[in-house]
Amino acid sequence: MGGMGFFELPGMIDPKTHSMNNVYIALIGIVLSFVLGFIATMIFWKEDSSKDKVATGQNDEEKNVSQELIQIPLEGKVLPLSEVKDEVFSKGYIGKGIAIEPTKGEVISPVNGTITTFFPTGHAIGITSDSGVEILIHVGMDTVNLEGKHFKPLVKKGDKVTVGQKLLNFDLEEIKKRRVFSYHTCCCN
Template sequence: MFGFFKRNTAEVEVKSLLKGKVVDLKSVPDEVFSSKMVGDGFAIEPYEDAVYSPVDGVVVQVFPTGHAIGIKTNEGLEILIHIGIDTVEMKGRGFTTYVKPGDVVKAGDRLISFDTELIRKEAKSTVIPVIITNMELVKDIKVSLGDAERGDNIAVIRLK
């Protein structure tokens, strides 16, 4: 009647950023991600060599080395996509970026391509953590683990 009991929780659907295997964040071989120090989310073992936007939003950061990107969704979620583990040490070798800060992206837009074989040779892992860095906005996250095609809905994030 007065809206006292009305729930106003928004949901954000997150699509698979590439063809791969969605895994629990705890399995990532880097304590910063696996302990959820920077936020919660999931990771993907890549089966292809390019990352596409998992959400609609605005690119807020592209790391100079091309190994990571930050996107802010229309709902205010901040999502970090980090390609591989210890890939910052590659100093940009093997990464090509297609967007810059301020670009508006739609789910499915190409963001970064990468050389998987070079990452296997020079970095610790090819796994790609996808992290919500402003968890204070999040009520819960439901992730579908296992194989996914690019564009599949793989996570639902309910906002507070």
């Protein structure tokens, strides 16, 4: 059974005496429940701003990042990230960025900053620029399966780097022979 509503009010009229007393009492109860509910809401309401922050991507840890010029970290043909056959990159789940079909097996630093991550397999580098921009340079698709073969890191986690500094050498021809995707991605957050 559900609660009483306005359509139940005519059913409260006394059929013998046609008295409306029960209807009046019910109307007073309905009005009181609305008024008391409104007052309780006004007294106890607290704005939950954490939901708004999550929805807009804002949080206390978010850094104030200014616009920064990011150099291309590899020589080659620049393509939209949407052309990469890995949805994690092509759909932008990791961040906005570009794909590059390389012509040279060398990765250079696109910004002045610090190496925050260097995967043991050498296929991915995380850099945080001096102004707080986080950049992921991912060399190839499925290159993690090469287990570090054909990659020669030139820096390590924690190193300070400058624009144009060599970070990594890789054997482009060997990677192509193994039919690993040759697209390389650069994503920013």
